[in-house]
Amino acid sequence: MKDEFAFISKIAPIKTYQSSLVQGIGDDAAVYRGSEKMDEVVCVDTMVEGVHFRRDTLSPYQIGKKGLAINVSDLAAMGAIPAFYLVSIAIPSSWNEEELAEIYRGMDELATRYNMDLIGGDTVSTDGPLVLTVTVMGRVERNQAKYRHQANAGDVVFLTGYVGSSAAGLELLFDKGVGGEFTVAEQVLVHAHQEPTPHVEAGRILATFHERISLNDVSDGVASEANELAEASKVKVTIEADALPFHESMKNFSREKQLDWALFGGEDFVLIGTVAKEYVNKLSERFRKRNVLFFEIGNVEAGEPGVFLKDGQQVTRLEKHGYNHFQKRG
Ligand SMILES: Nc1ncnc2c1ncn2[C@@H]1O[C@H](COP(=O)(O)OP(=O)(O)OP(=O)(O)O)[C@@H](O)[C@H]1O
Ligand SMILES: Cc1ncc(C[n+]2csc(CCOP(=O)(O)O)c2C)c(N)n1
Ligand SMILES: [Mg+2]
Ligand SMILES: [Mg+2]
Numbered sequence: 075m076k077d078e079f080a081f082i083s084k085i086a087p088i089k090t091y092q093s094s095l096v097q098g099i100g101d102d103a104a105v106y107r108g109s110e111k112m113d114e115v116v117c118v119d120t121m122v123e124g125v126h127f128r129r130d131t132l133s134p135y136q137i138g139k140k141g142l143a144i145n146v147s148d149l150a151a152m153g154a155i156p157a158f159y160l161v162s163i164a165i166p167s168s169w170n171e172e173e174l175a176e177i178y179r180g181m182d183e184l185a186t187r188y189n190m191d192l193i194g195g196d197t198v199s200t201d202g203p204l205v206l207t208v209t210v211m212g213r214v215e216r217n218q219a220k221y222r223h224q225a226n227a228g229d230v231v232f233l234t235g236y237v238g239s240s241a242a243g244l245e246l247l248f249d250k251g252v253g254g255e256f257t258v259a260e261q262v263l264v265h266a267h268q269e270p271t272p273h274v275e276a277g278r279i280l281a282t283f284h285e286r287i288s289l290n291d292v293s294d295g296v297a298s299e300a301n302e303l304a305e306a307s308k309v310k311v312t313i314e315a316d317a318l319p320f321h322e323s324m325k326n327f328s329r330e331k332q333l334d335w336a337l338f339g340g341e342d343f344v345l346i347g348t349v350a351k352e353y354v355n356k357l358s359e360r361f362r363k364r365n366v367l368f369f370e371i372g373n374v375e376a377g378e379p380g381v382f383l384k385d386g387q388q389v390t391r392l393e394k395h396g397y398n399h400f401q402k403r404g
C-alpha cells in the first residue's frame with residue numbers, strides 16, 4: 075500500500091443513509107446531530123506495539139494515557155467536550171495482568187481529568203503485538219464543530235503549542251532507552267513524547283469564538299497537517315520557519331533538527347488552524363486571558379492547494395510526508 079490517505083479515499087462511501095450525519099470520513103472526527111443544542115462527535119485511533127510505542131519508549135501506564143490522549147486530541151480538534159470512551163485491546167501472552175492494569179490506570183488518569191466515562195470495549199488475545207484501540211465520544215454546540223475545510227485566502231495560520239518536542243523526545247529515547255540518564259531539558263522532551271496533553275481547552279476557546287475557523291490536530295507533523303488543511307480547503311498555505319514555536323528545551327539542538335522534528339516528526343498533539351486576519355488579535359487575546367498558548371505561524375492565499383515553507387528569502391514546498399504508515403522514514 076502506498077499510503078493510508080489514498081486507501082481512506084478509496085474506501086470512503088459515496089453515499090450515506092443517515093440524515094443526522096453532519097460530517098463523515100475526512101476530518102479528525104465524525105459529527106452527527108444529537109440534541110437540539112449539541113452535536114455528537116466520535117472518533118477512533120489505534121496504537122500498535124512496535125509502531126506507536128515499544129516497551130523501551132513508553133511504560134504500560136503511559137501507553138494507556140497516550141492511547142486515550144491521542145483520541146481526545148481529535149475531539150479537541152473539532153472543538154468538542156469529551157464525554158465517553160470505549161477500549162478494544164488485543165493482548166499477546168507476554169503481557170501480564172499487572173501491566174494491563176497499568177494501561178487502564180493510565181487511561182483512567184486522563185479520563186478523570188476530563189470527566190470521561192469508560193462505557194465499553196472488547197478484549198481478545200493475539201499472537202501479534204499489543205494493539206490498543208480507543209473510541210472517544212464528545213459533544214459540541216450545534217453547528218460549532220471546527221473542520222479542516224474552513225480555511226480561506228486571507229487567513230492567518232496558528233498553533234496552540236510548541237512543535238517538535240515529541241519527536242525530539244523519541245529520538246532521545248531511541249538513543250538512551252527509557253531508563254537512560256536525561257538532563258532536565260531532555261526530560262521535558264521525553265515527557266512530551268510519553269505523556270502528551272490534548273488541547274481540549276484550546277479547542278473549546280475556538281469552538282466558542284463564533285467566527286470561521288479551520289482546525290486540525292498535529293499527529294503527523296506540521297507539514298502533513300497543514301497539507302490536510304490546504305487540501306480540504308483548496309488553498310495555499312505558507313508557513314514562516316522563524317515563526318515555528320519551539321520549546322526552550324530544544325535550544326541545544328541545531329535549527330535544522332528543530333525544523334525537521336516540527337515539520338515531519340509528529341505526535342505533538344497541539345492544534346493547527348486558521349482564522350481571518352481581522353479576527354486574529356481578538357482570538358489571541360481570548361487565548362492570552364485563558365493562559366493558553368497561541369502562535370501565528372503563517373498565512374493562507376488563493377492558489378493550487380499546497381504548503382510552502384518560507385525561510386528568509388527561500389521558499390520551498392512542504393510535501394505531505396509526516397509519519398506515513400506505509401512509507402517509513404529512514
Ligand atoms: N480504515 C478506515 N475506515 C474508515 N474510515 C477511516 C479509516 N481510517 C481512517 N478513516 C477516516 O479518515 C479520516 C482521516 O483519518 P486519520 O486517521 O488520518 O485522521 P486523524 O485521526 O486525525 O490522524 P491520526 O490517525 O494521524 O491521528 C478520518 O475521518 C477517519 O475517521
Ligand atoms: C517505537 C516508535 N517508533 C516510531 C514512533 C513515531 N510514530 C509512530 S506513529 C506516528 C504518527 C502518528 O501515528 P498515527 O498516524 O497512527 O496517528 C509517529 C510519529 C513512535 N511513536 N514510537
Ligand atoms: Mg487528527
Ligand atoms: Mg486516525
Ligand SMILES: [Mg+2]
Nearest residue numbers: 119144148293
Ligand atoms: Mg488522530
